[in-house]
Amino acid sequence: xxxxxxxxxxxxxxGGKFPRTESGRYFHMKNAKGDLLANMCLSSRKDFRNAVVxxxxxxxxxxxxxxxxxxxxxxxxxxxLEDRKSQFIEQLQSTGSTFSAAKKEVDQSIDRLIYYAGWSxxxxxxxxxxxxxxxxxxxxxxxxxxxxxxxxxPNKNPLLGMxxxxxxxIIGGNTVVILASTVNPMVAISxxxxxxxxxxxxxxxxxLTGDREELLPQFASHKDVNTIIYCGDNLxxxxxxxxxxxxxxxxxSIYKRKNWDQENSQSPYFIEKxxxxxxxxxxxxx
Amino acid sequence: MNKIDINKSxxxxxxxxxxxxxxxxxxxxxxxNGEFVKPSSKKYxxxxxxxxxxxxxxxxxxxxxxVDKAVKAARKAFKSWSKLEPKERGKYIxxxxxxxxxxxxxxxxxxxxxxxxxxxxxxxxxxxxAANHFFYYAGWADKLEYVFPNKSPKPLxxxxxIIPWNFPLLMAAWKIAxxxxxxxxxVLKPAETTSLTALKxxxxxxxxxxxxxxxxxxxxxxxxxxxxxxxxxxxxxxFTGSTVVGKLIQRSIAGSKKKTTLExxxxxxxxxxxxxxxxxxxxxxxxxxxxxxxxVCCAGSRLFVQASVESVVIEKLKDRLSTLIIxxxxxxxTDIGAINSAExxxxxxxxxxxxxxxxxxxxxxxxxLPKKGNWCRPTLFLNVSQSHTIVxxxxxxxxxxxxxxxxxxxxxxxxxNTPFGLSAGVWTEKGSKIFKLSKKLKAxxxxxxxxxxxxxxxxxxxxxxxxxxxxxGLHGLKPYLKFEL
Numbered sequence: 001x002x003x004x005x006x007x008x009x010x011x012x013x014x015g016g017k018f019p020r021t022e023s024g025r026y027f028h029m030k031n032a033k034g035d036l037l038a039n040m041c042l043s044s045r046k047d048f049r050n051a052v053v054x055x056x057x058x059x060x061x062x063x064x065x066x067x068x069x070x071x072x073x074x075x076x077x078x079x080x081l082e083d084r085k086s087q088f089i090e091q092l093q094s095t096g097s098t099f100s101a102a103k104k105e106v107d108q109s110i111d112r113l114i115y116y117a118g119w120s121x122x123x124x125x126x127x128x129x130x131x132x133x134x135x136x137x138x139x140x141x142x143x144x145x146x147x148x149x150x151x152x153x154p155n156k157n158p159l160l161g162m163x164x165x166x167x168x169x170i171i172g173g174n175t176v177v178i179l180a181s182t183v184n185p186m187v188a189i190s191x192x193x194x195x196x197x198x199x200x201x202x203x204x205x206x207x208l209t210g211d212r213e214e215l216l217p218q219f220a221s222h223k224d225v226n227t228i229i230y231c232g233d234n235l236x237x238x239x240x241x242x243x244x245x246x247x248x249x250x251x252x253s254i255y256k257r258k259n260w261d262q263e264n265s266q267s268p269y270f271i272e273k274x275x276x277x278x279x280x281x282x283x284x285x286x
Numbered sequence: 287m288n289k290i291d292i293n294k295s296x297x298x299x300x301x302x303x304x305x306x307x308x309x310x311x312x313x314x315x316x317x318x319n320g321e322f323v324k325p326s327s328k329k330y331x332x333x334x335x336x337x338x339x340x341x342x343x344x345x346x347x348x349x350x351x352x353v354d355k356a357v358k359a360a361r362k363a364f365k366s367w368s369k370l371e372p373k374e375r376g377k378y379i380x381x382x383x384x385x386x387x388x389x390x391x392x393x394x395x396x397x398x399x400x401x402x403x404x405x406x407x408x409x410x411x412x413x414x415x416a417a418n419h420f421f422y423y424a425g426w427a428d429k430l431e432y433v434f435p436n437k438s439p440k441p442l443x444x445x446x447x448i449i450p451w452n453f454p455l456l457m458a459a460w461k462i463a464x465x466x467x468x469x470x471x472x473v474l475k476p477a478e479t480t481s482l483t484a485l486k487x488x489x490x491x492x493x494x495x496x497x498x499x500x501x502x503x504x505x506x507x508x509x510x511x512x513x514x515x516x517x518x519x520x521x522x523x524x525f526t527g528s529t530v531v532g533k534l535i536q537r538s539i540a541g542s543k544k545k546t547t548l549e550x551x552x553x554x555x556x557x558x559x560x561x562x563x564x565x566x567x568x569x570x571x572x573x574x575x576x577x578x579x580x581x582v583c584c585a586g587s588r589l590f591v592q593a594s595v596e597s598v599v600i601e602k603l604k605d606r607l608s609t610l611i612i613x614x615x616x617x618x619x620t621d622i623g624a625i626n627s628a629e630x631x632x633x634x635x636x637x638x639x640x641x642x643x644x645x646x647x648x649x650x651x652x653x654x655l656p657k658k659g660n661w662c663r664p665t666l667f668l669n670v671s672q673s674h675t676i677v678x679x680x681x682x683x684x685x686x687x688x689x690x691x692x693x694x695x696x697x698x699x700x701x702x703n704t705p706f707g708l709s710a711g712v713w714t715e716k717g718s719k720i721f722k723l724s725k726k727l728k729a730x731x732x733x734x735x736x737x738x739x740x741x742x743x744x745x746x747x748x749x750x751x752x753x754x755x756x757x758x759g760l761h762g763l764k765p766y767l768k769f770e771l
Contacts, residue, residue: 129745129759129760129761131741131743131744131745131759132743133739133741133743133744134418134741134743135739135741137736137739139741139743139744141744141745141759141761226750235541238541239540239541242536242540242541243537243540243541246533246536246537246540247533248705248750248751249529249532249533249536249548249550249750249751249753249754251754255771264770264771267436267771269434269437269771270771273771276730276749277730277745277747277756277761278724278729278730278731278732278749279730279731279732279744279745279746279759280724280731280732280734281731281732281733281734281736281739281744282720282734282735282736283735283736
């Protein structure tokens with residue numbers, strides 16, 4: 001008799017734990033042929049709120065970690081992903097990627113993490129300034145993370161797209177709550193397992209699976225979220241996000257691009273997008 | 287302690303500036319496409335001197351049709367302005383800076399007459415800073431590739447710019463200079479109570495030979511502003527004003543191609559530690575809240591004094607208040623001028639009444655106020671807590687709330703407990719305390735052992751509901767440029 005395979009339950013990732021959605025709801029994730037692959041959590045707005053609470057709790061500590069430390073942690077994520085490469089290739093193939101496309105996506109994901117790990121203790125020097133004011137003051141401008149960032153991840157490139165936004169956002173000291181790609185949410189939850197074993201403090205990255213339409217207004221309206229990143233080209237959704245983000249003057253970043261595997265899919269400007277400029281003055285005369 | 291009775295033996299002689307040489311027309315039209323044109327509504331409104339209620343001039347009221355005309359002129363001018371050789375673009379802006387310097391005295395006088403601010407401030411701060419702002423950004427025009435290295439940034443197009451009445455010419459400079467340097471063209475609307483220096487700037491721009499339509503200046507109240515915001519052919523809205531209006535603007539352009547910069551309200555915390563140089567700190571408190579009658583978005587309107595020095599700070603502060611001279615904005619001795627408008631005075635008085643009603647202790651010095659015009663005594667509110675309305679809401683007047691604290695963590699918590707995040711002040715002689723506070727305070731500008739300092743090279747702007755984007759410095763150019771991310 002052949003061995004019965006053990007199927008895995010995919011849950012969501014909040015505050016360093018893997019709870020089921022509090023709502024008890026689920027949706028089917030199917031492979032390219034239409035066979036059931038997994039029952040995924042259909043996250044509720046309560047799950048989202050819980051995730052925001054967790055990310056707020058740790059945001060300041062994460063921002064205060066040294067740049068060196070954050071860089072090494074991001075590098076560690078890359079190491080762990082490299083280690084589990086074959087699993088991710090397989091999971092990407094399950095929703096229709098060819099082997100070579102899947103392999104390319106995982107390779108690029110790992111390299112993107114390394115790329116941003118390297119920016120950790122450098123971007124500040126690129127974007128900050130000492131300002132030569134015309135008075136007896138020392139005056140400088142530094143970057144600070146905006147705080148808690150909600151991310152509607154791109155549907156295409158479910159792994160690479162998510163990492164392309166997650167990495168620059170957290171390397172800058174923000175914490176994130178992500179709505180995974182609805183095309184392949186499974187790969188996002190597997191990535192949460194990588195995060196969870198990479199010395200990333202609990203709560204810095206939170207990943208939900210669920211329905212984009214249902215959760216979009218929550219991601220855009222929550223008053224304790226400082227920035228929303230929206231990936232997609234649905235004009236109605238973009239307008240909704242921009243309208244309700246006004247409530248607390250959330251910063252809004254919209255990425256309409258389809259592909260995240262291009263040369264220009266990474267740059268320090270993605271880090272700068274989730275930073276505030278703080279300017280500090282002090283007299284230089286005694 | 288014996289105090290010198292300043293009022294008895296140290297009276298100041300009047301030192302009013304003469305206004306004979308300034309050139310003001312009795313009626314101002316709209317500056318569109320390099321010409322002054324009559325408003326299509328044929329309507330004009332009065333601009334008055336808030337220090338004496340006297341009529342100064344009539345100002346045109348722009349409507350939808352005029353806004354459209356101005357936007358079309360700016361759109362047409364954008365084609366050639368954005369293609370003009372950058373160094374030549376810069377030279378035009380340099381020229382504007384120089385001409386403001388040449389006419390500085392006239393601008394200062396008109397600013398004080400039209401807006402009520404002390405001549406000392408308009409002469410030493412507003413006008414020189416406005417000129418310097420143009421001078422600073424002029425030099426950027428041919429160096430834009432250094433703003434976003436590797437990205438060859440491009441101008442956005444046509445910007446609609448709406449500015450407030452507290453620093454009329456300076457805000458016009460903050461808006462126009464970076465926009466032009468980056469290769470954009472603009473339609474600017476000054477506030478309806480303080481249109482004159484913007485219109486004088488329009489005359490100056492006309493004299494400067496700047497190509498027609500690059501800068502268009504149209505006047506009117508909120509409805510005119512709304513027509514600008516809603517015009518479909520603008521690429522950018524830059525607004526300085528209240529958070530309420532800023533949110534309305536942001537909401538109404540959702541889903542459009544328009545980008546925004548918003549400089550909105552504030553409720554700045556000014557924190558005095560027991561180890562501060564107390565006399566300097568007291569000067570700092572006065573400058574933080576009474577500069578420009580408190581009509582300053584970044585004003586230090588919430589004072590936090592460490593409990594151990596509360597009595598000495600408050601005593602010194604009350605003493606200092608008794609020496610402030612309130613009155614004729616054109617008098618060089620004046621410290622506090624007129625409240626900008628009767629409407630704003632009513633708002634301030636409403637908040638003072640609320641403060642009293644909610645049980646806070648009010649203190650105002652017994653100074654003489656002129657009989658005519660809009661005046662408000664410098665006002666302290668003691669015994670207030672975080673829940674008082676006057677602690678939470680922006681008053682935009684010479685009203686200071688005073689709270690005490692015991693520990694650093696407590697004051698950080700209290701200072702950050704507001705939806706605003708524009709500015710903060712810290713007074714201590716201990717360096718590490720300054721850096722700790724500078725890091726922990728959620729505000730775009732931190733003044734340590736100083737307050738209310740501005741410079742063209744220094745980025746200014748808010749966290750949270752105090753706005754989006756920065757003005758000033760290299761960071762102030764970014765919102766006027768675009769590139770493929």
